[in-house]
Amino acid sequence: MTNLEKYNKVFQVILKKEGEELKELRYRGVPEWDSMGHMNLVGELEEKFDIMLDTPDMLAFSSYEKGKEILKKYGVEIEKEDA
Amino acid sequence: MEYEELLKQEPFGVSQKEKEVWFYNYFTELTAYHKEHCPAYAKLLSALQVPEAFSSMSQIPMMPVSAFKDMKLRSVEEEDVFKVITSSGTTGKKVSEIYLDEETAANQQKTLVRIMEEVIGKRRIPMLIADSPEVLQDRNMFSARGAGILGFSIVSSRHQYAFNKDMNLDVKGIEAFLEKYKNGPILVFGFTYMIWKYFYGALKESEKKLSIPNGIMIHGGGWKKLQAQAVSMEDFKKGIQEVSEIKQVYDYYGMAEQTGCIYLECEYGHLHASTYSDILIRNMQDFSVCEIGTEGTIQVLSPMARSYPGHSILTEDQGILLGIDDCPCGKKGKYFKVTGRMQHAEVRGCSDTYEG
Numbered sequence: 001m002t003n004l005e006k007y008n009k010v011f012q013v014i015l016k017k018e019g020e021e022l023k024e025l026r027y028r029g030v031p032e033w034d035s036m037g038h039m040n041l042v043g044e045l046e047e048k049f050d051i052m053l054d055t056p057d058m059l060a061f062s063s064y065e066k067g068k069e070i071l072k073k074y075g076v077e078i079e080k081e082d083a
Numbered sequence: 084m085e086y087e088e089l090l091k092q093e094p095f096g097v098s099q100k101e102k103e104v105w106f107y108n109y110f111t112e113l114t115a116y117h118k119e120h121c122p123a124y125a126k127l128l129s130a131l132q133v134p135e136a137f138s139s140m141s142q143i144p145m146m147p148v149s150a151f152k153d154m155k156l157r158s159v160e161e162e163d164v165f166k167v168i169t170s171s172g173t174t175g176k177k178v179s180e181i182y183l184d185e186e187t188a189a190n191q192q193k194t195l196v197r198i199m200e201e202v203i204g205k206r207r208i209p210m211l212i213a214d215s216p217e218v219l220q221d222r223n224m225f226s227a228r229g230a231g232i233l234g235f236s237i238v239s240s241r242h243q244y245a246f247n248k249d250m251n252l253d254v255k256g257i258e259a260f261l262e263k264y265k266n267g268p269i270l271v272f273g274f275t276y277m278i279w280k281y282f283y284g285a286l287k288e289s290e291k292k293l294s295i296p297n298g299i300m301i302h303g304g305g306w307k308k309l310q311a312q313a314v315s316m317e318d319f320k321k322g323i324q325e326v327s328e329i330k331q332v333y334d335y336y337g338m339a340e341q342t343g344c345i346y347l348e349c350e351y352g353h354l355h356a357s358t359y360s361d362i363l364i365r366n367m368q369d370f371s372v373c374e375i376g377t378e379g380t381i382q383v384l385s386p387m388a389r390s391y392p393g394h395s396i397l398t399e400d401q402g403i404l405l406g407i408d409d410c411p412c413g414k415k416g417k418y419f420k421v422t423g424r425m426q427h428a429e430v431r432g433c434s435d436t437y438e439g
Binding site: 022027028034035036038039046052053054055058059066 | 166196234
């Protein structure tokens with residue numbers, strides 16, 4: 001599985017969103033992604049990629065796209081999607 | 084300066100004088116904002132003949148906390164409401180409803196994180212929650228207890244609930260959790276009374292001891308029930324250390340009506356206002372501001388209340404201002420203690436639920 005697939009899979013499992021919906025996802029943008037959803041989402045990503053985010057990064061994780069940038073700081077490169 | 088800018092300031096490093104300059108301007112603007120966006124609030128201010136301009140912080144109008152139980156007060160459109168926080172409070176069955184939009188909810192979280200950095204740093208640490216997982220059942224209308232747990236869990240990495248759904252201590256679960264994370268700090272969070280009754284109480288009774296020497300306990304919700312059992316703050320700390328080896332035990336004062344900007348206890352047992360909120364103590368005879376050392380009713384001021392007109396609230400709690408900028412712990416700003424609830428506010432039934 002590529003990192004992108006792993007990344008998407010976590011969003012699908014935790015927030016029950018997939019495909020095109022993913023790119024538009026923002027923290028607090030959908031009922032599922034509230035503070036509890038956020039904890040679960042980040043917790044699951046941390047487990048899958050074996051990393052641990054600092055609190056400021058946890059708060060900065062404000063969207064699907066932003067999350068990719070943050071994971072990069074922790075050495076996790078999410079592949080670009082094919083156009 | 085925007086609220087975001089204020090959050091960049093040190094949580095306990097701004098002197099009262101500096102803070103008040105900023106607060107005065109911000110609160111003047113915020114009061115005008117709520118008047119414009121919340122018709123019920125505007126009506127109330129005009130009925131009370133509140134002047135348009137204020138010459139000091141103490142003139143900013145305050146809403147009695149009960150107003151949030153009697154009225155639906157919001158300064159955003161209904162479709163922008165992201166979450167409603169409810170609090171049962173102590174004045175009977177009516178429930179406060181606090182309307183949060185995305186921005187206010189986000190600011191509450193950021194504020195709590197900044198204040199907690201003082202105790203645990205920027206690193207997220209494992210958290211033992213002195214509650215039952217049941218408390219978070221309904222995510223849309225969660226209770227003050229659920230809101231507290233969710234709020235604090237943002238500074239944590241892994242979670243373990245200390246009680247099962249019948250409020251029995253899950254010793255096995257806790258011990259497995261401690262075994263896994265014993266080498267670093269562990270946040271132990273819960274409501275004061277619940278910790279005393281279901282954590283300390285259960286351990287004491289079963290003569291079981293937990294070993295959490297790296298534990299940092301943060302507890303809130305008030306001393307009322309413990310005072311009734313004649314348990315002092317010292318008894319509490321001693322008891323906790325005895326059954327769990329936790330040495331760092333800090334109380335906090337806060338309320339659902341101003342979630343996020345908590346008042347954290349220091350090692351000298353004083354509650355501190357952070358850079359991001361403030362208190363005034365009021366004499367209820369004439370609403371004048373009490374001097375240091377004089378007991379009165381606590382007014383809480385939070386600049387982050389933008390989606391609802393709760394930036395200045397007169398609580399039903401009593402307290403004493405202990406000093407300003409000079410606590411031996413080194414924190415700037417006001418420090419105080421909470422001495423109790425306003426007497427007439429109490430209408431208690433016998434249906435003692437788990438509510439803190």
